[in-house]
Amino acid sequence: MCLTLENISRQWNGEGGVQGDQPDPAAGRFLSILGLSGRGKSTLLGLVSGPQQPQEGRI
Numbered sequence: 151m152c153l154t155l156e157n158i159s160r161q162w163n164g165e166g167g168v169q170g171d172q173p174d175p176a177a178g179r180f181l182s183i184l185g186l187s188g189r190g191k192s193t194l195l196g197l198v199s200g201p202q203q204p205q206e207g208r209i
Contacts, residue, residue, distance in 0.1 A: 152177050153198060153209065154174070154209070155174070155198075155207070155209055156207050156208050156209075157206060157207035157208075158197060158204040158206065158207035158208070158209060159204060159205050159206040159207055160190075160193055160197055160202060160203075160204050160205055161205065166188060166190065166193075167190050167193045168190040168193050168194050168197065168204075169190075183195070197209060
């Protein structure tokens with residue numbers, strides 16, 4: 151399976167969430183998602199797995 155994230159954006163009340171450049175790892179590579187609390191890790195996983203929809207862009 152290969153995922154491509156194109157300019158996705160998801161914010162809550164105009165702030166937080168996911169916005170900007172997204173990773174584009176080469177096929178067959180692993181990607182780690184690291185960051186401080188409130189930086190959009192869970193939002194990104196929710197977008198990729200389906201329960202949440204991006205406000206802009208596409209997966």
